[in-house]
Amino acid sequence: MIEMNISSLTLNLLADVTPPTQEASSGDPVTTLLMGLTVFLLAVFVGFELITKVPPTLHTPLMSGSNAISGITIIGAIICAGRADNVAAILGFLAVVFATVNVVGGFAVTNRMLQMFKKKK
């Protein structure tokens, strides 16, 4: 009995790792994770190199602008708000409200702060 369980578990694990033949490798969760980690690593390096010297007058606007970008989680929020499960959808709805305030407010506030950098002619 126990042996059977273990073997079925192994089978399950194998099923997880081996992609179904008809589907491309993108359907395999491990490959998806590795692709995600690759993208993550590269984006982290880009992020590290993107900003080098920033004058102190720009610290707050830059922080505000990148904060608005971190509101990208709105994508996840929209997906979650569409879930068939009611509780999951309500949690997703709250996420949409929060993330939208972050994105809309963030870009608007940054824009206001940056008006002072426009050259007066």
Add this chain to the structure above:
Amino acid sequence: MNIDHLVQILYLVASGLLIFGLKRLGSPKTAPQGNMLGGLGMLFAILAVCIQEANSDESNWVLVGVGIVVGSVIGIIAAQKVQMTGMPQMVALFNGLGGGASAFVAASEFKYDGTDTSAMTMVPLFLSMMIGALTFTGSLIAFGKLQGIVTSKPVSYPLQKTINLVLFLSTVSAGLLMVNDPSATHWFIVLTALSLVLGVLAVIPIGGADMPVVISLLNSYSGIAASATGFVLRNDALIIAGSLVGASGIILTQIMCKAMNRSLANVLFGGFGSDDSGGAAGPAGPQGNYKSAGPEEVAMILDTASLVIIVPGYGMAVAQAQHQVRELDKALQERGAEVLYAIHPVAGRMPGHMNVLLAEADVPYEQLQEMDVINPSFPRADVAIVLGANDVTNPAARTDKASPIYGMPILDVDKARTVMVLKRSMNPGFAGIENELFFKENTLMVFGDAKDSVSKINSALKEL
């Protein structure tokens, strides 16, 4: 074209715009455009997810629509109502909501039956919940401190660091237990509660003056939380934009610490961030914190200026910097800026000292203006460059009756939008008194020999 491919292409365009926008946000000249590009990137990302949703079997346009409308109205009103001086706490509040959104996404995915329960999904879900929740409460505390709702003084109690460490380890343990048994809702609730408390306790020991650095760090965290939700939902655009903000936020935090002459560890665990930091905060002087900047950063600000007033003093004479100053003057004029020299009657060590030196460097006589003529121009100046002058710029002469120089006529440099003080060190000037100008919000200290500093600014300007 396959709809899935269209969605992927839109995500790709969005990611590119966000990266490019963030890059442009880093320099004063390109920052407004950078913000626009970032907003455009966000629109593309939202468009992509909407197309994706329209083609999925599960979608709820009412909830999404109402959420976006409510969020936009709140966001726009808040952004318009806030005073310029209240910006840092507004950013803190927005950032907290972003972290909270990631936490809600994690909670929603935890509840949703379709979510994969393997460690590959549950680990990022745990991280997204933990970082999102602590960003939420931490940002709210930062907001409260700046707004004056929570005390801006560092709050300390015995064994603070030990308690925080234990709390952190317990939070991670709860998260790992949840990963181990994804059906156990109680571990998820424990994880959520501990993360929320962790955010409060981590920020409460830090003083109000250091909040901008804390907000910048929390901004980085909210990026990492968004990136973690990207792993949960298998969405590359989320991973890219989130980790981009996470990484660049850490760099920005370091830059801010450097400008405040502090280390990040000192800010987070030092507990010195109060306004009365005393001698313990190292380079902070008796009058509080000052900001310092390097030649490249100074050049970026000068690049966008339309009126620059140079205030020469004894320091310029000692360093024999007048030729470099003239070169800077020409470079700024080529960029369309107006450059004036403010001559205080007692600048230098003898009357007319500055006029002689500047004449030697071929500065046209019309650009030199006496104190009474130039003082009304400071409020419309973008930058005032104080070159080795000290006492003649000290606002205490105007306001502080106790000051030995009270009543002395001074140049109103502090009224310029940005004041750059080129100086060897924080030492007081000829009269031996502290200059409160150095500690003002709009003042940047540029340390070094005047000649050397100006040459470096000149070369930095050429490279822009």
